Amino acid sequence: MASDLFQSSLCDTAEHHRDLRDSVSKLVGKFGRKYFQDVVNKGEQPNALWRELGDAGFLGVHVSEEYGGGGGGLAELNICIEETAAKGCPILAMVISSITAPIIGSVGTEAMKREWLPDIAAGKRKMCFAITEPDAGSNTHKVSTHAVKRGDRWVINGAKYWTSDIDQSAAVMVVARDGAPVTDGSRQGLSLFVVPTNTSGISMTRIDAALRTSEKQFTVFFDNVEVPEDALIGEPGAGLKQVFAGLNPERIAAAAINNGISRFAIEQGAQYAKDRSVWNTPIGAHQGVAHPLAEAYINVQAARLLNARAAQLCDNGEDAAETANMAKFASAEASLKALDQAIQVHGGNGLSNEYGLSDLWFIARLHRTAPVSREMILNYVSTHSLGLPKSY
Numbered sequence: 001m002a003s004d005l006f007q008s009s010l011c012d013t014a015e016h017h018r019d020l021r022d023s024v025s026k027l028v029g030k031f032g033r034k035y036f037q038d039v040v041n042k043g044e045q046p047n048a049l050w051r052e053l054g055d056a057g058f059l060g061v062h063v064s065e066e067y068g069g070g071g072g073g074l075a076e077l078n079i080c081i082e083e084t085a086a087k088g089c090p091i092l093a094m095v096i097s098s099i100t101a102p103i104i105g106s107v108g109t110e111a112m113k114r115e116w117l118p119d120i121a122a123g124k125r126k127m128c129f130a131i132t133e134p135d136a137g138s139n140t141h142k143v144s145t146h147a148v149k150r151g152d153r154w155v156i157n158g159a160k161y162w163t164s165d166i167d168q169s170a171a172v173m174v175v176a177r178d179g180a181p182v183t184d185g186s187r188q189g190l191s192l193f194v195v196p197t198n199t200s201g202i203s204m205t206r207i208d209a210a211l212r213t214s215e216k217q218f219t220v221f222f223d224n225v226e227v228p229e230d231a232l233i234g235e236p237g238a239g240l241k242q243v244f245a246g247l248n249p250e251r252i253a254a255a256a257i258n259n260g261i262s263r264f265a266i267e268q269g270a271q272y273a274k275d276r277s278v279w280n281t282p283i284g285a286h287q288g289v290a291h292p293l294a295e296a297y298i299n300v301q302a303a304r305l306l307n308a309r310a311a312q313l314c315d316n317g318e319d320a321a322e323t324a325n326m327a328k329f330a331s332a333e334a335s336l337k338a339l340d341q342a343i344q345v346h347g348g349n350g351l352s353n354e355y356g357l358s359d360l361w362f363i364a365r366l367h368r369t370a371p372v373s374r375e376m377i378l379n380y381v382s383t384h385s386l387g388l389p390k391s392y
Helices: 003-007 016-029 031-043 046-057 074-086 091-107 110-123 240-274 287-315 321-346 347-351 358-369 374-385
Strands: 129-130 146-150 153-164 169-180 190-196 200-204 217-228
Touching: 003 046, 016 074, 031 110, 046 110, 074 091, 074 240, 074 287, 091 110, 091 129, 091 153, 091 169, 091 190, 091 240, 129 153, 153 169, 153 190, 169 240, 190 217, 240 287, 240 321, 240 358, 287 321, 321 347, 321 358, 321 374
Parallel strands: 129 169, 146 169
Antiparallel strands: 146 153, 153 217, 169 190, 200 217
């Protein structure tokens, strides 16, 4: 069976990784695709699954043991996210944790670490991330949300776009420009802040999106939102540098979700191709069905290996930017082809929600655009890897 081949993948080079992969798979397998579909269709949260993942230590596997986590790294988080998605339960909130927890862990104050990391690791509280703006897009230098220091307080004004899961989060990590807006074209530094979501002056409007996920998307407005001095993460004005402690992990985590979706899709497609017979012959015996599935499998395995390497580089403190970008690119492309082929194998049934494939489409498609678009990844590789001149 395809799942057995995945289990013996070269990605699992260490015994503890195999054990972790098996444990997550068994836990999430008790819930499965139908459970996740039902939760999403009802507009609810996968609270039972989230609670068990937290109790088992899988949500905080990448958080230091000192702060209640498992003491692992992105390699372990990659496994947890991928296995959860591979059982038909792609949880975007696990990707968000790959941004916020590493940033706090690397540049947060001791008080901030003790305040937030144990609860994030246990799944008791969530912290979402707000960086995207309607007029900034991929150009972080154009962020216009700003924070002005007034005495011992910071006052934040502005708006963020496509902020995921803020309605379920206890706090939001906000990327803001230092000081009042300027009109002379000069660039102000960026700073990071932890802002409780119940702070006065925060309002939000839900975005009507095609995504079939439990996490909702919002436009968030900050109207004279006051936070204390210690809400600042790390150094003022160093936010752009600090945020990359979370952006490469985010790309690895996004790739992990897509790799999990790919595995789920190929496994469903392969099983259907064995079970479905036409004129007394399983359709999987036909090369027109078998070869596209086999090719999709190869592409997914290559993407998984690339993502495992990116996680390894991050965990070793090496430069993972190129590999993380390429892993995210490869995983997004491979997952769309795998999902499309699995749907095609099912024929008309592929469009039925009963088979659990078609409603995964926009989650897989999301990561072709976010958290960084395929075009920006190609820009990065052409410029930094190939040495070609910038196009912008």
